[in-house]
Amino acid sequence: MRKAKLKVYRGTADAGEFKDYEVQVEEGMVVLDAIHAIQAKDSPDLAVRWNCKAAKCGSCSAEVNGMPSLMCKTRMDRFEEGEEIRVAPIKTFPIIKDLVTDVSWNYEVNKKIKGFSPAPDDKEWIIHQEDIDRVQEFRKCIECFLCQNVCHVLRDHDRKDAFMGPRFLVRTAGLEMHPKDTANRMQYLKDEGHIGMCNITKCCTEVCPEDIHITDNAIIPLKERVVDEFYDPLGKVIKKIMGTDKKGW
Amino acid sequence: MATYETHEHDVIVIGAGGAGLRAAIEVSAMGLNVGLICKSLLGKAHTVMAEGGVAAALANVDPQDGWETHFKDTMNGGKLLNNWRMAQLHAQEAPDRVRELERWGAVFDRTKDGRILQRAFGGHKWKRLCHVGDRTGLEMIRTLQDQGVHQGITVYMECTISKLFKDGDKISGAFGYYREDGRYVLFKAKAVVLATGGVGKIYSVTSNSWEYTSDGQGLAYEAGADLIDMEFVQFHPTGMVWPPGVRGILVTEGVRGEGGILRNSKGERFMWKYLPESTKDGFAADEAEAKEWVEAAIAGKRTEARRPPELSTRDNVARAIYIENKEGRGSPHGGVFLDISYQDPERVKKKLPSMYHQFKELADVDITAGPMEVGPTCHYIMGGIRVEADTAATRVPGLFAAGECAGGMHGANRLGGNSLSDLIVFGRRAGAGASDYAKQLGGFPSINEKDIEAAIEELEAPFHREGPNPYDVAKQMNNIMDAHVGIFREAKEMEIGIEKLQELKKDIAKVAVKGDKRFNPGWHLCRDLKNMIVSAEAIARSANSRPESRGAHSRLDFPDTDKGKWATVNTAVSKDGDQMKLEHTPLPAMPEDLKKLFEADKK
Numbered sequence: 001m002r003k004a005k006l007k008v009y010r011g012t013a014d015a016g017e018f019k020d021y022e023v024q025v026e027e028g029m030v031v032l033d034a035i036h037a038i039q040a041k042d043s044p045d046l047a048v049r050w051n052c053k054a055a056k057c058g059s060c061s062a063e064v065n066g067m068p069s070l071m072c073k074t075r076m077d078r079f080e081e082g083e084e085i086r087v088a089p090i091k092t093f094p095i096i097k098d099l100v101t102d103v104s105w106n107y108e109v110n111k112k113i114k115g116f117s118p119a120p121d122d123k124e125w126i127i128h129q130e131d132i133d134r135v136q137e138f139r140k141c142i143e144c145f146l147c148q149n150v151c152h153v154l155r156d157h158d159r160k161d162a163f164m165g166p167r168f169l170v171r172t173a174g175l176e177m178h179p180k181d182t183a184n185r186m187q188y189l190k191d192e193g194h195i196g197m198c199n200i201t202k203c204c205t206e207v208c209p210e211d212i213h214i215t216d217n218a219i220i221p222l223k224e225r226v227v228d229e230f231y232d233p234l235g236k237v238i239k240k241i242m243g244t245d246k247k248g249w
Numbered sequence: 250m251a252t253y254e255t256h257e258h259d260v261i262v263i264g265a266g267g268a269g270l271r272a273a274i275e276v277s278a279m280g281l282n283v284g285l286i287c288k289s290l291l292g293k294a295h296t297v298m299a300e301g302g303v304a305a306a307l308a309n310v311d312p313q314d315g316w317e318t319h320f321k322d323t324m325n326g327g328k329l330l331n332n333w334r335m336a337q338l339h340a341q342e343a344p345d346r347v348r349e350l351e352r353w354g355a356v357f358d359r360t361k362d363g364r365i366l367q368r369a370f371g372g373h374k375w376k377r378l379c380h381v382g383d384r385t386g387l388e389m390i391r392t393l394q395d396q397g398v399h400q401g402i403t404v405y406m407e408c409t410i411s412k413l414f415k416d417g418d419k420i421s422g423a424f425g426y427y428r429e430d431g432r433y434v435l436f437k438a439k440a441v442v443l444a445t446g447g448v449g450k451i452y453s454v455t456s457n458s459w460e461y462t463s464d465g466q467g468l469a470y471e472a473g474a475d476l477i478d479m480e481f482v483q484f485h486p487t488g489m490v491w492p493p494g495v496r497g498i499l500v501t502e503g504v505r506g507e508g509g510i511l512r513n514s515k516g517e518r519f520m521w522k523y524l525p526e527s528t529k530d531g532f533a534a535d536e537a538e539a540k541e542w543v544e545a546a547i548a549g550k551r552t553e554a555r556r557p558p559e560l561s562t563r564d565n566v567a568r569a570i571y572i573e574n575k576e577g578r579g580s581p582h583g584g585v586f587l588d589i590s591y592q593d594p595e596r597v598k599k600k601l602p603s604m605y606h607q608f609k610e611l612a613d614v615d616i617t618a619g620p621m622e623v624g625p626t627c628h629y630i631m632g633g634i635r636v637e638a639d640t641a642a643t644r645v646p647g648l649f650a651a652g653e654c655a656g657g658m659h660g661a662n663r664l665g666g667n668s669l670s671d672l673i674v675f676g677r678r679a680g681a682g683a684s685d686y687a688k689q690l691g692g693f694p695s696i697n698e699k700d701i702e703a704a705i706e707e708l709e710a711p712f713h714r715e716g717p718n719p720y721d722v723a724k725q726m727n728n729i730m731d732a733h734v735g736i737f738r739e740a741k742e743m744e745i746g747i748e749k750l751q752e753l754k755k756d757i758a759k760v761a762v763k764g765d766k767r768f769n770p771g772w773h774l775c776r777d778l779k780n781m782i783v784s785a786e787a788i789a790r791s792a793n794s795r796p797e798s799r800g801a802h803s804r805l806d807f808p809d810t811d812k813g814k815w816a817t818v819n820t821a822v823s824k825d826g827d828q829m830k831l832e833h834t835p836l837p838a839m840p841e842d843l844k845k846l847f848e849a850d851k852k
Binding site (some may be wrong): 028030041047050051053058098100102107115116124128132136 | 289290291292293294295297298348351352353354356358359361362363364381382384386387388391395396398399404406429430458459460491492493494495498499603606607610611612718719720721724762763764765767768769770771772774
C-alpha cells in the first residue's frame with residue numbers, strides 16, 4: 001500500500017507552520033480521510049471541521065495544493081505518487097486553529113437579508129416546477145463558503161466591511177426569484193450589500209461544489225434588476241405594465 | 250478554578266437540526282427567551298444529510314391517502330411497539346408542518362398541476378414523501394435556519410454541553426464548552442429541550458457524522474430520565490460499500506422509491522423471497538407488475554399495479570442483503586447491486602442528483618450506466634429518551650426531548666421519511682411543552698456552585714493524567730458493537746459484548762489528551778465517549794433482554810416475533826447508582842377507535 005506525504009498547517013492566526021505527515025493510502029481515500037488518519041494516530045488535537053463526509057454539509061472547506069475545495073470530495077488518487085499534498089485553511093477568514101477558520105462573519109451578513117416574505121393567504125400554493133427550477137438551483141447551496149473564500153473583493157481586498165459576497169447574492173437571488181415572495185431587496189443590494197463591487201470574474205462559480213451558476217444565474221440578473229430599479233425608471237414602468245417585472249429572469 | 254461565561258434563557262435547546270430549530274422557533278414564537286446551542290456551525294447538523302423526503306399524508310399524488318393510513322403504516326412499520334399517541338399526532342400534524350415549511354420558504358418539487366410532489370418509500374402504502382430531489386434535509390434545515398435567524402433566536406455555535414444541572418428534581422441549567430477555544434459556559438434555564446440526534450458513532454460502519462455521539466441520551470440518563478427501546482437500531486439497507494473511504498455513506502431510499510432494483514451476484518431480484526407473508530399483498534406479484542408501477546410513477550399516472558418488492562421496510566431489506574452475502578451471493582465488496590441505470594439518464598440525474606455526483610466522484614461509478622454496490626450501514630436509533638407524547642416531557646421536570654434522541658415514535662423500526670416529519674411535529678411540541686412549563690415555573694431554579702466545579706473538573710481531567718488515546722478507545726467500542734451487538738444478535742455474543750463494555754468503561758475513565766483546549770477534537774472525544782458508552786450499554790442490555798426478533802432487532806437464537814408478552818412491553822433503562830437498571834414496562838394502551846383501524850384490515 002502506498003504512502004502519501006502531507007503538509008498540514010498547524011497553528012493559529014498568530015503563529016503556525018506546515019508540518020509533515022505520512023499516511024497510508026487506501027483505495028478511494030479522500031483528503032479528509034487522510035486528515036482523520038493523522039488525527040487518530042499522530043495528532044488527536046489536529047483541528048478540522050467536518051460532518052457528512054459526502055459533500056452535503058459544506059464543513060470541510062480547505063485549500064489543497066492551493067485549490068479551494070471540500071476535503072471530502074478531494075480524492076487522494078488525484079495526486080501523483082510521491083507528490084506533496086499541502087493542506088491549508090481557507091485564506092479569506094481568520095484562522096482559529098489548524099484547518100479551522102472563523103466564518104462567523106457570514107452568519108452576520110445573512111442576518112441582514114430580509115427573509116422570505118409571502119403575502120398572507122390560506123389557500124394551497126400552486127407553483128409550477130418550471131417557475132422554481134432556478135430557485136432550487138440556488139437552494140442547493142451547502143454554505144461551504146468556498147465562493148466567499150475565492151471572491152477577490154473579500155480575499156484580496158478584504159472588503160468584508162462592504163461586500164456581502166457571492167454566497168449571499170445567491171441567497172438573495174433565491175428569495176427574489178421565489179414566485180411567492182413580495183419583498184424588494186434592491187436598495188439593500190445596492191447600498192449595503194454593494195453588489196456593484198462584483199466585477200464578474202466568475203471565480204466563485206468555478207469553485208462551487210454544487211455547480212451553481214453563481215455569476216450567470218444569480219449575480220448578473222440581480223445586477224440587471226438593480227440597474228432597472230435605480231437607473232432605468234422608464235424601463236421599470238414598462239416592465240410593470242407588461243407584467244414582466246418579476247419574471248423573465 | 251477556571252472561569253466561565255454565563256447566559257440566562259427561559260428555555261435552552263441543545264441541538265440545532267430539524268427538531269432543535271423547530272423547537273427554538275416555537276419557544277420564540279410563544280414569546281419566551283430561547284438559546285439554541287449546537288455542536289457544529291448552524292445549518293450543518295445531521296438533518297442536512299437526509300435525502301429522500303418528509304412523510305406527510307397530503308394526498309397530492311395518491312388521493313386515497315390520509316392520516317389514518319399514515320398512522321397505520323407507521324405502527325405496522327414499528328411492529329406495533331410504537332407509542333400510539335406519538336404515531337397519531339405525527340400522522341395528523343405532519344401535513345400542517347410541511348405546509349408551514351413551504352410558507353417559510355421551502356421549495357419542494359412540484360406535481361404537474363403545481364402542488365407539492367410526493368414519492369413512494371418503503372413501508373408507506375401511498376406516495377407520501379414530499380421532497381426536493383435527494384436533498385430534502387438541506388431544504389428543511391436551511392428553511393428552519395433562516396426562519397429562526399429572522400425571528401432573532403440567539404444561537405451558540407460550536408458549543409458542546411457536558412452536564413445538565415438540577416435544583417432538587419427540577420432542571421436548572423446546563424454547562425459546556427466552546428469547541429473553538431475551550432472556554433466554559435454556563436446556561437441558566439427553566440427548561441431544557443434535548444434535540445441532539447443519534448448514536449451512530451458507536452458502530453464502525455455508519456451514515457452518521459462525528460456529532461452522533463449519544464449526547465442527549467447520555468445527558469438525560471445522567472439526569473435521571475429513562476431510555477426506551479434502545480435495542481432497536483436501524484441499519485439502513487443501502488450504504489456505499491466501496492471504496493473503503495466511503496463505506497457507510499448513505500444511498501438514499503429514494504433510489505428504490507424511483508424504481509431502483511436490487512440484485513445479487515447471480516443477477517436474481519432477491520427481494521421477493523424476503524417479503525413477510527403478512528405484507529405480500531401490498532407488493533407487485535412479478536417483474537411485469539413492478540415495471541408497470543415504475544412506469545406509471547415516472548409518467549405521473551395512477552396505476553392499479555402494486556409496489557416493487559424493493560420498497561419493503563428497511564429492517565427487512567437490510568436483513569435480506571445481509572443473508573444474501575452470508576450465503577455467498579453478495580457483490581465483490583460485500584454488498585449487493587442496486588440498479589437504476591435502466592432508466593433515462595437525464596431523469597436519474599434530475600431526480601437523484603446528489604447520488605449521481607456521490608458515486609461519480611467518490612467511487613468512479615456512473616449510476617446512469619451501471620449498478621451501485623450497496624450494503625447495510627448504521628443509520629438511526631428508534632429508541633431514545635422516554636417522553637410524553639403531547640408535550641415531549643421526560644420524567645425529569647423541565648427536561649424535554651425531540652427528534653432522534655427521543656424514543657417511542659417509531660417503535661421497533663422507522664419508516665423512511667418519518668424522521669423529517671418527526672423532527673418538525675415533535676420539535677414544535679417540545680418547544681411548546683418547554684415553554685408552557687417555563688411559564689408556570691416563574692423564577693429560575695438555582696445552580697449549585699459545587700456542581701459547576703465538578704463539571705469543570707471532569708472536563709479538565711484528560712489533560713492531567715496518563716491514559717489511552719480516545720480514538721483507540723472509540724475504535725474498540727466500534728469493534729465490540731460490530732462483533733457482538735450488530736444486525737444479527739444472539740445471547741452468547743451479547744453477553745461477551747456487555748462484559749467487554751464494562752472493561753471499556755475503565756479505559757473511558759482514564760482517556761488522556763495532549764495539547765490545549767483550543768479546537769482540540771481529541772479532547773472533545775474524551776467527553777463524548779462517556780455519552781457513547783451509555784447508549785452502547787443500553788443497546789446491548791436491552792437487546793439481550795428481548796428474546797424475540799422484532800423490527801430492527803434480529804435474534805439468531807430467537808428468530809420469531811412473539812405474539813405474547815414481548816408484543817406488549819417496552820424495554821426501559823435508567824441510572825441506578827453506578828448500575829444500569831433495566832425494566833420492561835407495558836405499552837401505552839391504544840384506544841378502541843384506533844384499534845379498529847387495524848381490525849378493518851384483517852377482515
